[in-house]
Amino acid sequence: xxxxxxxxxxxxxxxxxxxxxxxxxxxxxxxxxxxxxxxxxxxxxxxxxxxxxxxxxxxxxxxxxxxxxxxxxxxxxxxxxxxxxxxxxxxxxxxxxxxxxxxxxxxxxxxxxxxxxxxxxxxxxxxxxxxxxxxxxxxxxxxxxxxxxxxxxxxxxxxxxxxxxxxxxxxxxxxxxxxxxxxxxxxxxxxxxxxxxxxxxxxxxxxxxxxxxxxxxxxxxxxxxxxxxxxxxxxxxxxxxxxxxxxxxxxxxxxxxxxxxxxxxxxxxxxxxxxxxxxxxxxxxxxxxxxxxxxxxxxxxxxxxxxxxxxxxxxxxxxxxxxxxxxxxxxxxxxxxxxxxxxxxxxxxxxxxxxxxxxxxxxxxxxxxxxxxxxxxxxxxxxxxxxxxx
Numbered sequence: 439x440x441x442x443x444x445x446x447x448x449x450x451x452x453x454x455x456x457x458x459x460x461x462x463x464x465x466x467x468x469x470x471x472x473x474x475x476x477x478x479x480x481x482x483x484x485x486x487x488x489x490x491x492x493x494x495x496x497x498x499x500x501x502x503x504x505x506x507x508x509x510x511x512x513x514x515x516x517x518x519x520x521x522x523x524x525x526x527x528x529x530x531x532x533x534x535x536x537x538x539x540x541x542x543x544x545x546x547x548x549x550x551x552x553x554x555x556x557x558x559x560x561x562x563x564x565x566x567x568x569x570x571x572x573x574x575x576x577x578x579x580x581x582x583x584x585x586x587x588x589x590x591x592x593x594x595x596x597x598x599x600x601x602x603x604x605x606x607x608x609x610x611x612x613x614x615x616x617x618x619x620x621x622x623x624x625x626x627x628x629x630x631x632x633x634x635x636x637x638x639x640x641x642x643x644x645x646x647x648x649x650x651x652x653x654x655x656x657x658x659x660x661x662x663x664x665x666x667x668x669x670x671x672x673x674x675x676x677x678x679x680x681x682x683x684x685x686x687x688x689x690x691x692x693x694x695x696x697x698x699x700x701x702x703x704x705x706x707x708x709x710x711x712x713x714x715x716x717x718x719x720x721x722x723x724x725x726x727x728x729x730x731x732x733x734x735x736x737x738x739x740x741x742x743x744x745x746x747x748x749x750x751x752x753x754x755x756x757x758x759x760x761x762x763x764x765x766x767x768x769x770x771x772x773x774x775x776x777x778x779x780x781x782x783x784x785x786x787x788x789x790x791x792x793x794x795x796x797x798x799x800x801x802x803x804x805x806x807x808x809x810x811x812x813x814x815x816x817x818x819x820x821x822x823x824x825x826x827x828x
Contacts, residue, residue, distance in 0.1 A: 440603075441614050446616045446617065456648075460694050464693060467697055468692070470757075472723075473760055474723060474751065474760070475723065475725070476762065477726070477761065480516055480528065484507050484512070484561060487506075487554075506545050507561075509561060512564050516570045517568045522730045523813070524570060524730070525761075526572075526573050527572045528574075529558060529573070555579075559586065559587060569808075571765065571804075572590060573592060573593045573764040574595075578618065579621055584628040588628055588629070588630050595634060597668065599650075601646060602642040603615065604641040606640040606641050622634055626663040630795075631765045631769040633706075634668070635666075636650045636651065636691075638683050639687075648694060651694060654699070655698055658703060664699075667699055667704070667706065668707070669695050669705060670712075671683045685713055689720045692721055693721055705722050705723060707722050709728065718751065763817050770804070771796060804818075
């Protein structure tokens with residue numbers, strides 16, 4: 439059904455009746471949230487090399503210009519973030535830099551690493567040592583690559599963007615929906631708490647948007663691993679003349695996402711790219727990762743809002759604002775080390791509670807008897823260290 443799906447053996451059937459029902463959704467059909475959440479992170483662009491050349495993206499650099507952060511730079515950044523009260527180290531980079539980035543590969547070889555994923559594992563260990571929980575977005579991965587990285591990550595993610603075969607993904611190294619769906623499936627098979635999302639305004643139709651959301655729902659229903667779905671509008675930048683979607687468009691797409699997805703899956707909009715206050719009533723319950731110390735390197739022209747601005751969004755919606763960890767509460771292990779034994783998250787998927795989602799390096803970090811472990815547990819209990827002045 440979707441381009442590239444056969445190549446990866448992705449078997450997804452989207453019911454036409456479900457698509458039609460979703461296309462009929464309006465903002466009035468979605469429930470407003472009971473609360474808003476966000477995480478405090480540091481954004482770590484491990485490398486700006488990428489195999490793809492998507493026409494809306496300013497993140498990647500061409501061969502000869504791509505950079506690679508040293509582990510000393512990673513350590514300095516995550517240490518600053520931990521000192522600022524953050525909980526998440528957001529590692530991001532372009533998909534599988536290939537042989538055309540010879541300087542990146544030369545540097546990795548000189549430092550003693552087989553490839554960028556081997557290096558990412560080392561960077562995650564640095565983050566854990568310095569008191570942050572890694573959340574990695576390394577692009578398309580296989581099941582085996584997820585299995586290698588999962589023990590060092592509290593959660594991971596990749597944007598589906600769209601199940602449509604759009605011109606925005608054109609080029610010699612074309613991104614296909616089948617690759618992305620295979621990655622989301624592989625994360626579910628391995629058992630990785632996962633973030634994905636759709637990108638609005640890159641040439642997809644309304645039917646494409648509905649099918650994309652239903653594809654995410656179908657994979658979550660198989661594996662129970664999707665913790666949040668980002669509804670992100672494309673923004674103008676130096677490489678792109680895509681028009682920013684209208685507020686009415688975004689309100690409708692957000693409502694479609696809220697109606698399409700199970701209650702336990704959060705709907706997120708980036709507050710530096712969207713009119714978040716106008717979208718919350720349509721079903722947004724999360725404002726994503728916001729950094730007090732680093733830029734949004736994917737969208738550098740759009741600054742993160744301050745914590746006070748997030749509080750204003752919540753105030754306007756008439757709901758409380760809560761800090762969260764990069765891994766959602768329902769994926770945390772039961773036990774006093776993280777949360778009370780008789781405490782069960784609302785709307786939790788039964789399979790999520792029964793499965794061990796987090797591996798020992800992460801659970802050890804969460805339960806550590808140090809300032810970082812205590813900070814994580816406070817955030818998990820809804821008592822984060824960052825106060826919001828009133």
